[in-house]
Amino acid sequence: MKSHRxxxxxxxxxxxxxxxxxxxxxxxxxxxxxxxTVAMDAGLEAKAVEAFNARVAQFEQxxxxxxxxxQEYTWTAATFTAQLAGGTVPDVLTVxxxxxxxxxxxxxxxxxxxxxxxxxxxxxxxxxxxxxxxAADGKQWAVPIAAYGQALHYNRTLFTQAGLDxxxxxxxxxxxxxxARQITERTGQAGYAQMTQGNTGGWILTTLxxxxxxxxxxxxxEKAEATIDTPEMTEVLSAxxxxxxxxxxxxANFLYDWAxxxxxxxxxxxxxxxxxxxxxxxxxxxxxxxxxxxxVAALPLADKPEAGVLGGGTLAVVSPNAGDRGKNAAVKWxxxxxxxxxTAQDAAVADAKTLAETKQPVGVPALPVVDRATYDKQxxxxxxxxxxxxxxxxxxxxxxxxxxxVTEPTKSTQEVYKILDTTVQKLLTDRGADIAALLKAxxxxxxxxxxxx
Amino acid sequence: xxxxxxxxxxxxxxxxxxxxxxxxxxxxxxxxLPLLLVFGVFSWxxxxxxxxMSFQQTNLVGPVRFVGLDNxxxxxxxxxxxxxxxxxxxxxxxxxxxxxPIPLVAAxxxxxxxxxxxxxxxxxxxxxxxxxxxxxxxWKFFYDASxxxxxxxxxxxxxxxxxxWLQNPxxxxxxxxxxxxxxxxxxxVIIYLAALAGVPAEQYEAAEIDGAGIWRKIWHVTLPRLRGxxxxxxxxxxxxxxxxxxxxxxxxxGGPANSTMTVLLLIYDYAFASSLGGDYGAATALSIMLAxxxxxxxxxxxxxTKSWSAS
Numbered sequence: 001m002k003s004h005r006x007x008x009x010x011x012x013x014x015x016x017x018x019x020x021x022x023x024x025x026x027x028x029x030x031x032x033x034x035x036x037t038v039a040m041d042a043g044l045e046a047k048a049v050e051a052f053n054a055r056v057a058q059f060e061q062x063x064x065x066x067x068x069x070x071q072e073y074t075w076t077a078a079t080f081t082a083q084l085a086g087g088t089v090p091d092v093l094t095v096x097x098x099x100x101x102x103x104x105x106x107x108x109x110x111x112x113x114x115x116x117x118x119x120x121x122x123x124x125x126x127x128x129x130x131x132x133x134x135a136a137d138g139k140q141w142a143v144p145i146a147a148y149g150q151a152l153h154y155n156r157t158l159f160t161q162a163g164l165d166x167x168x169x170x171x172x173x174x175x176x177x178x179x180a181r182q183i184t185e186r187t188g189q190a191g192y193a194q195m196t197q198g199n200t201g202g203w204i205l206t207t208l209x210x211x212x213x214x215x216x217x218x219x220x221x222e223k224a225e226a227t228i229d230t231p232e233m234t235e236v237l238s239a240x241x242x243x244x245x246x247x248x249x250x251x252a253n254f255l256y257d258w259a260x261x262x263x264x265x266x267x268x269x270x271x272x273x274x275x276x277x278x279x280x281x282x283x284x285x286x287x288x289x290x291x292x293x294x295x296v297a298a299l300p301l302a303d304k305p306e307a308g309v310l311g312g313g314t315l316a317v318v319s320p321n322a323g324d325r326g327k328n329a330a331v332k333w334x335x336x337x338x339x340x341x342x343t344a345q346d347a348a349v350a351d352a353k354t355l356a357e358t359k360q361p362v363g364v365p366a367l368p369v370v371d372r373a374t375y376d377k378q379x380x381x382x383x384x385x386x387x388x389x390x391x392x393x394x395x396x397x398x399x400x401x402x403x404x405x406v407t408e409p410t411k412s413t414q415e416v417y418k419i420l421d422t423t424v425q426k427l428l429t430d431r432g433a434d435i436a437a438l439l440k441a442x443x444x445x446x447x448x449x450x451x452x453x
Numbered sequence: 454x455x456x457x458x459x460x461x462x463x464x465x466x467x468x469x470x471x472x473x474x475x476x477x478x479x480x481x482x483x484x485x486l487p488l489l490l491v492f493g494v495f496s497w498x499x500x501x502x503x504x505x506m507s508f509q510q511t512n513l514v515g516p517v518r519f520v521g522l523d524n525x526x527x528x529x530x531x532x533x534x535x536x537x538x539x540x541x542x543x544x545x546x547x548x549x550x551x552x553x554p555i556p557l558v559a560a561x562x563x564x565x566x567x568x569x570x571x572x573x574x575x576x577x578x579x580x581x582x583x584x585x586x587x588x589x590x591x592w593k594f595f596y597d598a599s600x601x602x603x604x605x606x607x608x609x610x611x612x613x614x615x616x617x618w619l620q621n622p623x624x625x626x627x628x629x630x631x632x633x634x635x636x637x638x639x640x641x642v643i644i645y646l647a648a649l650a651g652v653p654a655e656q657y658e659a660a661e662i663d664g665a666g667i668w669r670k671i672w673h674v675t676l677p678r679l680r681g682x683x684x685x686x687x688x689x690x691x692x693x694x695x696x697x698x699x700x701x702x703x704x705x706x707g708g709p710a711n712s713t714m715t716v717l718l719l720i721y722d723y724a725f726a727s728s729l730g731g732d733y734g735a736a737t738a739l740s741i742m743l744a745x746x747x748x749x750x751x752x753x754x755x756x757x758t759k760s761w762s763a764s
Contacts (some may be wrong), residue, residue, distance in 0.1 A: 078725035085513035107515050197706045199726070252598035254620050255708050269599075320514060418726060426710035429622055 026323035029067050034325045036066055037090040038333055039073040051354040059336050066329045077414070084108060084319065091322045092330045094145065094338075097132035097313045098203070098417075101410045104134075104141045110318040113139035115331035121343060124371045128405045133315045143331075145338040147313035147367040149299075149405055150207045151277035151396050152176070156295040158271045162186040169272075169297035169395050173212075173239050176272060176300065180249035183271035190251025192243055193270045194424065197257040201424040202417025203408075204274055206310060208236040210406050213304030216416060217409045217450065224411040226446035228420070229439040232302075237427055237435045244428050254428040263287050274299065276312055277396060280388060281361045295392050296365070298399035308406035311367070342369055345381045352382035363388045365397050367405065415449045507737040524738035528723075534739070536711050537719040543626055544715060545694035552634040553690060557683070559638065560645030561671055574646060578639040585636060589703040592632045593619075596704075619705055622712035629700040629713060637693075641686055648682040649675065684758050691754075692747055716743055 027035040040052050056068045071090040077099060083089045095103065103109045116122055117140065125144065133142030156166035162183040170176040180191025195204050206216050214232025218225045244250045251270065253260070262279065264270050266287035277296065283289035301307040316338050318330040340347035355362045363386030368375035390397070409416060423442045426433045473479075507524055511517045528534055563573045580588065595603040596618040608614035618628045656674045665673065676683070698717040701707055707714035707722070714722075716739065724736035 081513050081731065106512050108512065197708060252600075252602075252615070252617070252620060255705055257706070414726070418722075421708070422710050425708045426622075429617075429620055429709035 026326045028325075033065055033067040034329050035069060036092065036326060036329045036333060037069045037071045038337070039075075039090045039093040040070040042072040042074045045358045045360075047358045048354060048360070051350075051358075055337060055350075059333060062336075063329070063332060066332070068333065081108065084321070087321060089319050089321070091319050091326055092316060092333050093319070094314050094316050095142075097144075097147075097311070097315060098408055098413055100132045100142050100315045100317075101135075102413060103317065105136075108320060109141060110320045110322050110327055110330075111135075111139070111141050112143075112318050112327050112331050113141055115328055116140045116143055119331070119335055119339070121339070121370050121374070124374070126368050126370060128311060128407065129313060129367065129369055131407050132311075132313060133317075142315040142317045143334050143339065144369050145314050145316045145334070145342070146278070147311060147369050148276045148278040148365070149309040149311050149367055149400055149403060150204075150274055151279075151309075151365075151400075152272055152274055152297045152299050153265065153279060153283075154272040154295045154297060155265065155268060155270065155293050156392065157268065157290075157293045158183050158187050158189055159295070162271070166295055167395075169295060170300065171297075172300045173302075177239065177243055177247065177249075180243055180271060181247045184247070184249040184251075187271075189269050189271060190253075190264075191247075191249035191271045193251050193253065193256060193261060193264070193273045194240070194428075195256045195258060195261050195273075195275070196421060196425045196428065197255050197260075199414050199417040199421060200256075200258050201422075202420030203310075205233075205236065205420045205424050206409065206417070207274055207299070208239075209233050210308050210310045211299050212236050212302045213307040215306070215406075215409075216420075216446070217411055219411060224450045226416070226443050226450055228416075228446055229436075229443035233439055234435055235302075237423075237438070240424070241427060241433075241435065245431055250428065254425060265289075266293075268293060277400065278364045278366050280364045280393070284361055291389050291392075294389065295395065297395035298403060301403065308404040311405040311407055313367070313369070339369075342378055343374055345377075348378050348381045349385075352385035356385040356387055359387075361388045362386050363390060365393055365400060367400065372401075411450045412446075412452075416446045419445045419449065503737040504741060506733055507741050508734075510734050512731075513733065520734065524732075524734040525742070528735050528739045528742070531735075533711065533714065533719060534716075537714045537716045540626065540711075540713060541695060541697065541715045541717075544630060544697050545691060547627055547630040548633060548694045548697075549690065551630060552637065553687065555634060556638045556641035557645055557679075560642045560649060561675060563642070564646060564649040565667070574643065577642045580636050581639040583636075585699055586703060588636050589632065589700065592635075593704065596628055620709060622709050625705055625709060625713050629697075629704055632704070633697070633700050644682060644686065645679065648679050652678045688751055688754050692751065695743065695747055 029035060038056075040049070044052065052070060056070060060066060060068055073090050073093055075093055075095050080089070080095075095109075113135075122140070125140075126147065129144045129147040130140065133140055133144050135141050152169065154166075154169055159166040159169075159179075162179075163186060164179055164182060170179045176192060183189060183191035195201055209216055209230075209232055212232040212235050214227070214230050214236075216226065216228050216233075218227050240250075253264065256264070258275070261270070261273055261275070262283055265273055266283045266289035280289075280294060280296070283294065284291065299309055301309070316334040318327055318334075322330055336347075341351040342348070352362045362382060419442050423438050426438055427435070508519055508521060509517050510520045510523070559577055563570060563577065566573060583591070597603065597605065598615060598617050598620045599605065600609060600615045602615065602618075604618065605615040608616060617624060619625050652675060656678075657670055660670050660674055696717050697715050698721065701713040701715050701718050702721065705713045707718050720736050720739050720743070723739065724731045724733055
């Protein structure tokens with residue numbers, strides 16, 4: 001009887017033991033090459049995949065000791081850690097600025113600061129942008145490869161239908177309010193809409209807070225304090241409330257996330273909304289935007305010294321599962337593939353040519369990752385391939401370099417965004433919402449979260 | 454209880470490994486092994502792992518720290534938990550009030566129909582065939598809060614609306630229940646139809662001879678015969694509604710202002726919404742608590758209804 005039980009117990013325990021197997025760092029091929037898996041955007045056109053593979057071949061030729069294996073991968077916050085633990089994350093991948101600091105603090109990406117410091121442009125990275133990939137001690141754990149500032153996107157066709165001049169988009173928040181009212185009155189569409197869901201509500205509310213001269217947290221060394229209950233945030237919420245409840249110019253959907261608002265904007269249901277300055281690419285390729293509809297303007301800033309534009313972008317990072325050889329190879333790849341098209345003429349032209357051939361947008365406004373001189377040169381190299389309506393982006397591109405860029409909050413960023421999601425949702429769906437009480441509650445909750453994090 | 458004389462069982466013979474093998478124990482184990490492995494790897498091991506994880510602080514990458522009951526204390530101290538519990542109960546109540554009787558009524562009506570019964574059963578079952586995510590996306594169009602939304606257009610014909618549906622904290626949850634009922638009713642209808650087919654026709658005939666109308670037939674014949682099935686579907690519905698996730702996740706993300714935040718969505722949020730590794734300890738702690746509550750509830754329910762279900 002006992003032995004029978006033991007057998008059953010063994011049968012039950014065996015699977016547990018089987019699941020406890022782990023991954024080993026730095027896979028090496030039979031001929032001694034280090035294997036490097038690199039992220040390739042999921043769902044690329046066949047030509048783009050071909051171009052990617054061609055770049056891989058070039059890289060391998062220049063680096064005979066590295067065997068590059070492309071892996072279709074697009075970063076999503078929800079699945080990242082589970083994939084990391086399961087060993088299915090590529091060695092090199094890209095993540096948004098928002099999560100850079102958190103990943104570094106939790107040791108969920110590799111410290112490649114030593115290798116990055118050796119890159120020729122390490123010291124000339126745009127400081128406002130480089131910060132997103134730095135640890136608290138200033139070491140560059142992640143390489144910024146693209147950057148943008150938030151902007152006001154608007155529908156030129158709706159502007160015209162509403163009797164507004166599409167070449168003169170609103171330059172103040174009061175002007176945004178009156179334009180929104182006019183669009184709703186004359187076209188029946190939402191004059192101004194805002195994201196509220198999946199942490200994007202907090203992201204955009206923080207953007208507006210910065211534009212009004214506020215900050216959502218104050219960091220002093222190790223200590224961080226939530227600063228949500230402020231006169232600036234009160235102003236932001238009052239402006240939104242006026243549009244929502246006095247003018248009824250914010251449409252009927254108050255549960256937008258990034259994908260949803262892009263979809264409705266491209267479909268001509270939204271007059272204006274705030275999002276990243278480089279959003280044109282997604283609107284065009286994923287949502288079927290008619291290029292003639294599109295306009296983008298600089299985000300109106302309050303007349304205060306602290307008022308600024310929230311910046312964002314993309315970081316190239318390395319999986320913590322990579323060993324030393326893997327890390328060296330990874331930084332070489334980042335330098336070759338991501339930074340090459342920003343710093344070297346051949347790579348920049350080849351990249352722009354492929355994009356243009358596959359009907360992907362070339363010339364979408366972006367902020368410099370390296371110094372301005374290199375950026376200007378890069379723009380010149382790819383000029384002949386530009387296929388976006390640059391004239392319609394002028395209200396943004398004329399002002400984007402003059403607007404002060406402010407990085408996202410660094411402490412418990414996503415968690416605080418989530419708290420602010422609830423704040424903005426409550427404001428937009430409950431007519432009786434008390435702004436002072438909302439901010440007091442959000443401030444206390446954020447303080448608790450930051451303290452715990 | 455009838456007095457039945459049960460013969461005493463034969464004295465058990467000593468079982469040695471060799472008798473076990475001779476009686477085909479090895480073959481049994483061999484046949485059982487694939488099942489044990491599959492269940493072990495994909496069901497029991499994750500459950501065991503999550504119980505362990507509920508006492509740990511981990512981001513799955515860095516070192517693991519045992520924190521005792523801290524995760525449980527943290528979850529119980531989270532004000533959002535009580536909002537989620539309240540919302541889940543609200544969903545369960547609404548789903549019971551609307552979702553429980555509708556399939557029963559539909560099944561009784563279909564069973565009463567003489568012609569094209571198969572067609573009506575198929576129509577009732579159709580929503581179950583639609584993939585849940587597709588159904589939700591479809592209903593998102595129906596619930597579009599602008600005057601051009603499908604439901605609002607229909608209401609507009611009667612001079613009503615536009616209603617806010619998902620965009621209002623008060624109406625969001627009932628809107629989710631409506632879709633969930635539509636999506637799930639078909640499966641229950643089929644179960645009831647099968648049970649109804651087992652009701653002997655003579656009983657209806659006898660009731661008819663006694664002068665019973667349709668309602669009296671349902672009350673005195675149909676429902677008593679269905680009692681066992683009704684009790685099982687009731688507890689399954691309670692367990693199902695306590696674990697509601699898909700609708701709030703896809704329709705509202707828990708909004709507006711947490712008015713559709715449910716316990717399971719909160720578990721998901723603990724683990725995944727904060728990105729960067731989330732709070733797996735808190736997520737598993739709340740999962741264990743939910744499982745425990747449901748297990749206790751089911752046991753109590755079965756005990757209480759044991760005497761009722763014997764027909």
